[in-house]
Amino acid sequence: DAEITQSPRHKITETGRQVTLACHQTWNHNNMFWYRQDLGHGLRLIHYSYGVHDTNKGEVSDGYSVSRSNTEDLPLTLESAASSQTSVYFCASGQLREQYFGPGTRLTVT
Amino acid sequence: GDSVTQMEGPVTLSEEAFLTINCTYTATGYPSLFWYVQYPGEGLQLLLKATKADDKGSNKGFEATYRKETTSFHLEKGSVQVSDSAVYFCALGANFGNEKLTFGTGTRLTIIP
Numbered sequence: 001d002a003e004i005t006q007s008p009r010h011k012i013t014e015t016g017r018q019v020t021l022a023c024h025q026t027w028n029h030n031n032m033f034w035y036r037q038d039l040g041h042g043l044r045l046i047h048y049s050y051g052v053h054d055t056n057k058g059e060v061s062d063g064y065s066v067s068r069s070n071t072e073d074l075p076l077t078l079e080s081a082a083s084s085q086t087s088v089y090f091c092a093s094g095q096l097r098e099q100y101f102g103p104g105t106r107l108t109v110t
Numbered sequence: 111g112d113s114v115t116q117m118e119g120p121v122t123l124s125e126e127a128f129l130t131i132n133c134t135y136t137a138t139g140y141p142s143l144f145w146y147v148q149y150p151g152e153g154l155q156l157l158l159k160a161t162k163a164d165d166k167g168s169n170k171g172f173e174a175t176y177r178k179e180t181t182s183f184h185l186e187k188g189s190v191q192v193s194d195s196a197v198y199f200c201a202l203g204a205n206f207g208n209e210k211l212t213f214g215t216g217t218r219l220t221i222i223p
Contacts, residue, residue, distance in 0.1 A: 004153075031209045042199060042215035043154075050209065058210075090153055097142050097203030099211060101153030 002027040006091050006102040013109055019078040021105050023091030031094050032074040034058075034066060036087040037104075043090065049074055081109045112137045116200050116214035123190055124222050131185040131217050133174075133200035142203040143167075143176050143183040144211065149196045157185075157198070192221045 004025040013019050025032065030051045035043040045058030047066040055066050063085060065077045078085055086109045092099040117132040135143065142161045146154040158167030163178035172187045183200060200214040 033210075040215060043213040045210060048210060092154075094209065097144075097209055097211065098156055098159065099154075101146075101155070103151075103153050 004091060004093055004100055004102040006089075006105050008105060009103065010106045011108070013081050013107070015081060015083060015109055017081050019081050019107065021076045021078075021089055021091075021107070023074050023076065023102060024072055025091075025093040025100075025102075026072065027093050027100060028071060029093035029095050029100075030071065031099075032068070033092045033094075033099065034064070034074065034076045035090045035092065036060065036085075037090060038087050046076065046089075047074075078107075081107075083109050085109050112141070112202055112204055112212045114200050114202050114212055114214040117217050119216070120218040120220060122220045122222060125192055126189045127221075129185070129187040129190045129194075129219070131198055131200075131219070133183045133185065133214060135181050135183065135200075135202050137181075137202055137204060139205040141205065143174070144201040144203065145172070145174055145183070145185050146199040146201060146213075147196045148199065148216070154199060190219075190221050192223055195219060195221045 007022045033048045034046040044060045049068040089105045091102040113136045115134050144159045145157040147157045148154045158169040160167040160176035166175045174185045197216045197218045199216045201211045
C-alpha cells in the first residue's frame with residue numbers, strides 16, 4: 001500500500017543547530033507540503049512543492065528551507081533551530097486538493 | 111485572504127448523542143471544502159469533502175453540506191461513539207490549480223461512555 005512516512009518521530013536538539021526532518025511518500029504525488037501544528041493555531045503551512053525542483057514558501061517559512069530532488073522526498077531543514085520552532089511537524093502529499101498526512105515529527109528545541 | 115473559522119472546543123458528549131461542529135469560511139471564487147480527523151498520536155486523515163455548492167459529503171456516519179449562501183460546512187453525526195473521540199479540522203481548498211489548503215484551528219471532541 002502507498003504511504004507517507006516521516007523520520008525521526010521525535011527529536012530533541014539545541015538552539016542554533018541545523019536539523020533536517022525527512023518525509024518520504026510512495027503515492028507518486030507531485031504535490032508535497034510541510035505544516036507545523038501548535039495549540040491554538042491549527043496547522044500552518046511552512047513550504048510546499050508542486051514537483052521536482054519546485055519549492056514555494058508558505059505562511060510561516062522564516063527559518064525553514066526545503067529542496068525537492070525527486071518525486072518521493074521533501075526534506076525540511078531548520079537552518080539554526082530556535083525555541084519558537086518547538087512544534088509537531090507534519091508532511092503531506094496529495095492531488096486535487098486531497099492531502100494525505102504522515103504521522104508527524106515532534107521536535108523540541110532546548 | 112481565505113480563512114476558516116471553527117467552533118471552539120473542547121466538545122464533550124455522551125455516547126449516542128447528536129454531534130454538530132460548526133465551520134464557516136471566507137473565500138473568493140468556488141472553493142472545495144473538507145473535514146479532516148486526527149486521532150491521538152496520528153496525522154490527519156481526510157474524513158469527507160464537498161467540491162461545489164449544495165454538495166453533501168459523507169463518510170463513517172458523518173455528513174456535511176456545502177452551503178454557499180451561509181458560507182458554512184458544518185459537520186454532523188446522528189449518534190457518536192467513543193471511537194469518534196479525536197480532533198476535527200475544517201479546511202478550504204481555493205480555486206482549481208491551487209493545491210494549498212487553509213485549515214481551521216481544530217475542535218477536540220471527547221465522547222464519554
